[in-house]
Amino acid sequence: MTAELKPTEADKKIAECIAKDVSFSVIAGAGSGKTTSLVEALKGIQRSRGNELRKNGQRVVCITYTNRAVGVISSRLGFDDLFYVSTLHGFLWAEIARFQDAIRETLRDAIVPQHMEKAREKDNGGTSQAAQKARKDLERLTAQLAALNAHKPPICYEETVISDYSKCVLNHDDVIDVAAYLITNKPLLRKGLGFKYPYIFVDEAQDTFPQVVEALNAVCADEGLPIVGYFGDPMQQIYDKRAGGFAGPKGSEKIPKEENFRSSTSVIDLLNNFRTDLKQVPGGKNSDVKGSVLITIAQAPDPAGPRKTYTSEQLDEVTAKFEEAVEQWGWTDITPVKNLFLARQMIARRLGFVTLHKLFTGDYSSSRSQSDYEDGTHYLLKPFVDGIFSLVDASRNNYPKKLIETLRRISPAFDDTGANKSKTLKQMLEEASKHAAALAEKWEGNTVKEILEYCSANALYPISDRLAGQLARAPRQAYDSGNEDHQREKGDWLADEFFKLKADELEKYIEFLDENSPFSTQHGSKGEEYENVLVMIDDIEAAWNTYSFSKVLTPGVAGNPTDRQQELTQKLAYVCFSRAEVNLRILMFSKAAEAAKKELVERGLFQDSQVSIL
Secondary structure, three states, X not given: OOOOOOOOHHHHHHHHHHHOOOOEEEEEOOOOOHHHHHHHHHHHHHHHHHHHHHHOOOOEEEEEOOHHHHHHHHHHOOOOOOEEXXXXXXXXXXXXXXXXXXXXXXXXXXXXXXXXXXXXXXXXXXXXXXXHHHHHHHHHHHHXXXXXXXXXXXXXXXXXXXXXXXXXXXXXXXXXXXXXXXXXXXXXXXXXXXXXXXXXXXOOHHHOOHHHHHHHHHHOOOOOOOEEEEEEOHHHOOOOOOOOOOOOOOOOEEEEEOEEOOOOHHXXXXXXXXXXXXXXXXXXXXXXOOOEEEEEEEEOOOOOOHHHOOOHHHHHHHHHHHHHHHHHHOOOOOOOOEEEEOOHHHHHHHHOOHHHHHHHHOOOOOHHHHHHHHHOOOOOOHHHHHHXXXXXHHHHOOOHHHHHHXXXXXXXXXXXXOOOOOOOHHHHHHHHHHHHHHHHHHHOOOEHHHHHHHHHHOOOOOOOHHHHHHHHOOOOOOOOOOOHHHHHOHHHHHHHHHHHOEOHHHHHHHHHHOOOOOEEEOOOOOOOOXXXXXXEEOHHHHOOOOOOHHHHHOHHHHOOOOHHHHHHHHHHHHHHHOOEEEEEEEEEEEOOHHHHHHHHHHOOOOOHHHEEEO
């Protein structure tokens, strides 16, 4: 550890495991400094064995969950090429891509037959949509399997919704399944991985996949083989079909990391009420910070909208109660406050991008396009997020410097070799101002498509081939959800509907992405921390079935949750509450506010003085 960092008991145990070549799993609660422990462990290997590993042509692998995390960890390691820091999909595909025959064999003998068997199980012979879809899936898979056996183009990995085996294209899920199968079942591949990577670290281990944990454990299963170190927290596993609980191979050690360096003692006390596997203690100066936790129970309106949802009038009533609660807490003018909501649609409604949200979460969207929408990287949205709106904003507020800087960054016409390279700065500024003013005018009334076409015609933004193709074609005809080709190509309909939108919702969406609003989802806040956190809990407005905060927190009032609701909701509540550094406020809507307050206190989740009724 560096001089300013005092190693915790967990850090010492990690170092001991590495010295003894023993695999380990670090169970690190919220705010425990997990990433610091991981990075310092890697630096320890760098100091003790770096030269030896370099001589042998070996590297240390660190697998993490997002590209952002790859950048953070790589930076903290000084971008030393001793370390191979990668996302899970990137690492696995890089290691198996050259084994084309083995991949084809795995698809033919294991993966595709598994998909076919699942389709058979879903087909009960009836006429329901599910049964008909299952039969079509089976027919498609049968044809694709035959094509896979007949043709041998290279198998590739693409960010597509559905794998197309006839074209040898794999999606995200199949890359995981194929790689895990190959590593688990091919001893030579395991041996090769073991020699190349004597140390394999997995960050956010709770969010990896159980079959991947099994495969990595197989690589590290015997004495003399690499060691694997998992870093994560089962209570912060909030994504579907992930490992959750994780453990190394036989003989590995489990290391609890009990310190919480983030939160006040009041928040830590609440977090300890939500789990039994790990009891946290203040880990630093926060032991002197009491902070505060308060929860207000508001009487929920009896939903009068379709499918037990709120009417627009009831949504206004809920919003008014939210504002009243904020006022009662004295938080109306306090800054900064992070408002966490159950679902993005709750934020979209308050900030004003509901139509955009419904489009990217509706019939024409996929899990991939929804994910890209949520982080602002979808190819339809990216031009606006990257800089088109910045040009509009610069024109509105008369920021010539921002205008030129943005154009130099995003515009082919304004880069050092572009169409305007021979013009003087004054001429470039005049040209830039003209285009920005035109964009600002179009922003107020034109469609998204018209704005993109203007940017393309004037080389203001490098339109991708994919986007250019969508802009150039005629709109698709009526969508048929039962048509398999339409299902595969539903992104065309997504583009058509997006092009019809006006730009006002895009502006509000971009402000949300840029964190220019105080709102975030509970999922979106994972890994973040804020001095003051306000959590809004309303199962009715969130409109989901997977989670039920009212049932998990007050089962006596709302009824018992399913086992799955209990597990997922408890974890999401933990993730959400643990974002608070000092003060936490919770507004919870209940169908029986008085009874809910009594139950929260009797169950020991909150003290009586912490609970009020609105």
